[in-house]
Amino acid sequence: MIIGLTGGIASGKSTIANMLVERGALLVDADQVAREVVLPGEPALEAIASTYGQAVLEPDGTLNRKALGEIVFRDKTKLTQLEAITHPAIRERMQQRIHKYAEQYPERLVVADVPLLYETEQQELYEGVMVVYVPAEVQIARLMARNTVSEEEAERRVSLQMDIEQKRKRADWVIDNSGSLAETKRQLDDFWKSKCLP
Known part of the structure; x- marks a missing residue:
């Protein structure tokens, strides 16, 4: 089974991903893949530098994430430009990895951790979507x-994503991560048992 995992910024999605891995799931993390596709020599990094200028590169040629973040998180148009460069590269590499896992380990749950899953219309790629909610x-x-x-900066970053309540409504499974860690674990155990995962 292949599922998408998403949520809002600072919802605890990485914690949930790790808990699923502890239970035996195989994880493909969009953030990790996003870091890979902007390494020196990757086409996406070259496109970013030509779009935003050399100021977004460190002296050693790696991406200066802080400088890039200051540009794109203040201007939605520039953020959209960045996503148009990075999202196709990330999606292609993720799908390759997901399908490799699914072929090699057909009995295991494969989890694709995708922060902007709904925003980028990727829900149809998965058998279901789990939303981590707070x-x-x-x-x-x-x-x-x-x-x-x-607080102003935090509100701005949250507002750049789809409203968490909308994500919650669209989810196949919701993990409410606003309570205790024990409560979160109980919800994950219920999910795991309901899917009869080994």
């Missing part, structure tokens, strides 16, 4: 604490 005010508080950003 209310927007919890997202903002966690993002402020995690990234030491202002």
Whole structure:
């Protein structure tokens, strides 16, 4: 079985992904693949540098994520430009990895961790979608604490994604991660048992 895993920024999606891996799932992480496709020598990095200028590159030729983030998180048009460069490369590499896992380990759950799954219309690629949910005010508080950003900046970053309530409504499975860790684990156990996963 191949499922998509998504949620909002600072919802605890990585924690849920790790819990699924602990239970035996195979993970394909879009963030990890996103880092791979912008390594020196990759076509996506060359396209980013030609679009945003050399200021987004470190002296050693690697991507300066902070400089790029300051450009794209202040301008939705520039963020859309960046996504048009990176998303096709990420999607292609992820699908290759997912299908390789599915062929090699047909009895195991394959989880594709995709932060912008609904925003990029990828839900049809999976047999179902699990959404990690916390209310927007919890997202903002966690993002402020995690990234030491202002409330205004946290709100802006949250607003760049689809509303978490919309994601929740569209999900096949919802893991509410706003309570205790024990409660989150219980929900995952219920999911695991319902799918009769080994």
